[in-house]
Amino acid sequence: MLGEGIAKGLAETARNFFGSYVSKERLTTVQFPEERLPQPEAARDFPFLVYDGPDWQAGLRCVGCQICEKECPPKCIYIEKSKDKKPDALGKPQFYPAVFNIDISVCMSCQICVEVCPFEAIKMDTEFELSTDDRFGGLLWDKSQLAKSNEHYNKIHPTEAAEVDARLAEEKAKAEAKAKAAVQAAAQAAAKAAEAKASPAPPSAPPSGSAPSDSAPSGSAAPSAPATSSSSSTVAKND
Amino acid sequence: MIETADQIFVILQHWIVGFAPAGVRWILAALFSVIAILGAFGGLFAVTTILERKGLGRIQNRLGPNRVGPFGILQPIADAVKSLTKEDVVPYAADKVVHFLAPVVLVLGAFSVYAVLPVGRNMVLANLDAGVLFFFAVGSVMELSVFMAGWSSRNKYSLLGAMRAISQMISYEVPLILSSITVIMAAGSLSTVAIIEKQAGYTGILPHWYVFTPWGFAGFVLFMIAATAESNRSPFDLPEGESEIIAGYYIEYSGFKFALFFLGEYLGMFAISGMGITLFLGGWGAPLSFLAWVPSYLWFFAKLLAMIAVFIWIRGTLPRLRMDQLLNFAWKFMLPMALINLVTAGLWHFLPQGGLRWLVCILMVVVPYVLLGRGLMQGQRLEKRVYQFAE
Known part of the structure; x- marks a missing residue:
């Protein structure tokens, strides 16, 4: 009959109207500035620079290699490499970015800079309330605005940050082990060399034909010591 | 004491x-009444806008506006400030005089009809002998102003909206007046005050409102x-269909003129609801005999708010009609029903009181409703849509 559907519709809307006062499930509105939903872990918007330790200038992981600057599709990153070196978190002398700017009005949040960074130095942030009345200066962020602590990174992306921390710790341990091994090898070689230098003097008991053969291993041992020490120094540089 | 209140x-x-x-004295008395009407119904407009937005929000499981003031009750003030401070743009090619006059005429007409609307006992600005006639005659000014707005804007969408509005308003004015004629027949007067007096008695505790008769009920619904x-309210808001003709006749209006259109529209709704209350719901009369001590104007505004609530409810429920559906409904259903209802009202008057009268009149309403409804629905069966290529 005519009007049946209208009656049904009116009943439905009346149910909605009164239901929204009694049932919390119906009223799904989150009143934003006061109430907030937790951000999903995969949330990301703009990159930031990670630093370790308390001082952001000393602990910045970035070494100014400029890979991200070259890879950035919209070219929103600007880096000036430093002339001098300063010690990084591991205490090794490294270059550092004298200037590191990101224009977040240009950034398209593609995360390519994060993927190409070999030093785990640049990561994606989740801070989204960035509105400003200065669209040029206010959205061009320098190093001091971009630097955020590793703790912050652990807070916004816990799983990812744990992986990164584990990997960095492993690398650090490996590097330390290698350095130790190198130091040990160098010490051993030095000891050996010293031994070798000391040994040819007393015994001349073997037959005279063996004298050149005896000098050969001592001669080969002597250059091996500098070789290992040089390789250990290159490893240290790589880390 | 009750009398004083x-x-x-x-x-x-x-x-x-x-x-x-x-x-x-006479001019001061009139001025007093005019100011009271302007204040009361202007205030009601402000209250209704916020109630409507809140109500629609709740119907759609939202909260509605709740930022300005506690629970958002100061939203109308913010809206007023916004519309007052906005730039008033008049199109270069517009007929500037008519473009300016259209909202003025609309609001003027909308306010004029309140002159004959009794909002309480002895509370009517002008007790005209032809009050209902005056109401509908002045109410038609709205159509004129809508067409003025649509035509003077020199915009195709405006004109389209105005033409839709005219065809719709003229089509629906016929059943509107025919359904109110039944009451005039029963009351024997065109005066709004006399019509309310006719409905003033009680049988037991129930009032003698015309809506409690078969023809009155049908007439009220019509x-x-x-x-x-x-x-022009949903589901009949074709003239200002936002999705089709980008707000129809008031596209080219901005700032306070736009707000005036809004005001005029709502005032028209209140006025016609008030007329419905006067004709069918006993005006300012109490709905139950033992509630007669409540001041009469409170009853009028309670009924008016109830009507507004129904309007909002319907707006939140029904989608917009198509133009052919709208006109089919007016001419093929509303008009025959209203005409048959006239006969029913006459029969009710001449048949002797008793069960037979009720039976005959109820049949006179129900049988045409079912038959006309069936005719209207014919060929409107919804079938599963078959796609030729998308499958």
């Missing part, structure tokens, strides 16, 4: 007018459907 505004008016010299169409 009921007549407080009338007494206040007499008291204030008493200070003036005798020669200007009147309210036509009133919805007359006031």
Whole structure:
């Protein structure tokens, strides 16, 4: 009959109207500035620079290699490499970015800079309330605005940050082990060399034909010591 | 005491007018009433906008506006400030005089009809003998102003919207007036005050409202459907269909003129609801005999708010009609129903009181409703849509 559907519709809307006062499930509105939903872990918007330790200038992981600057599709990153070196978190002398700017009005949040960074130095942030009345200066962020602590990174992306921390710790341990091994090898070689230098003097008991053969291993041992020490120094540089 | 509470505004008016010299008393009395009407219904407009947005929000499981003031009740003030401070743009090619006059005429017409609307006992600005006639005659000014707006904007969408509005309003004015004629027949008067007096008695505790008769009920439903169409409200809001003709006749209006259109529209809705209350719901009369001590104007506004709530409810429920559906409904259903209802009202008057009268009149309403409804639905069967290529 005519009007049946209208009656049904009116009943439905009346149910909605009164239901929204009694049932919390119906009223799904989150009143934003006061109430907030937790951000999903995969949330990301703009990159930031990670630093370790308390001082952001000393602990910045970035070494100014400029890979991200070259890879950035919209070219929103600007880096000036430093002339001098300063010690990084591991205490090794490294270059550092004298200037590191990101224009977040240009950034398209593609995360390519994060993927190409070999030093785990640049990561994606989740801070989204960035509105400003200065669209040029206010959205061009320098190093001091971009630097955020590793703790912050652990807070916004816990799983990812744990992986990164584990990997960095492993690398650090490996590097330390290698350095130790190198130091040990160098010490051993030095000891050996010293031994070798000391040994040819007393015994001349073997037959005279063996004298050149005896000098050969001592001669080969002597250059091996500098070789290992040089390789250990290159490893240290790589880390 | 009860008498005083009921007549407080009338007494206040007499008291204030008493200070003036005798020669200007009549003009002061009229001014008092006009200011009261402007204030009361202007205020009701502000309240309704926020109630409507809140109600629609709740119907859609949202909260509605809740930022300005506690629970958002100051939203109308923010809206008013916004519309007052906005730039008033007049199109270069527009007919500037008509473009300016259209919203003025609309609001003027919308306010004029309140002159004959009794909002309480002894509370009517002008007790005209032809009050209902005056109401519908002045109410038609709305159509004129809508067409003025649509035509003077020199915009195709405006004109399209205005033409839709005219065809809709003229189509629905016929059943609107025919359904109110039944009441005029029963009451034997065109005066709104006399019509309310006719409905003043009680049988037991139930009042003698016309809506409690078969023809009155049918007439009331027809009147309210036509009133919805007359006031351009959903589901009959084709003239201002946002999705189709980007707001119709008031595209080219901005700032306060736009707000005036809004105001005029809502005032038209209140006025026609008030007329429905006067004709069918006993005006300012109490709905139950033992509630007669409540001041009469409170009853009027309670009924008006209830009507507004129904309007909002319907707006939140029904989607917009298509133009052919709208006109089919007006001419093929509303008009025959209203005509048959006229006969029913006449029969009710001449048949002797008793069960037979009720039976005959109820049949006179129900049988045409079912038959006409079936005719209207014919060929409207919804079938599963078959796609030729998308499958």
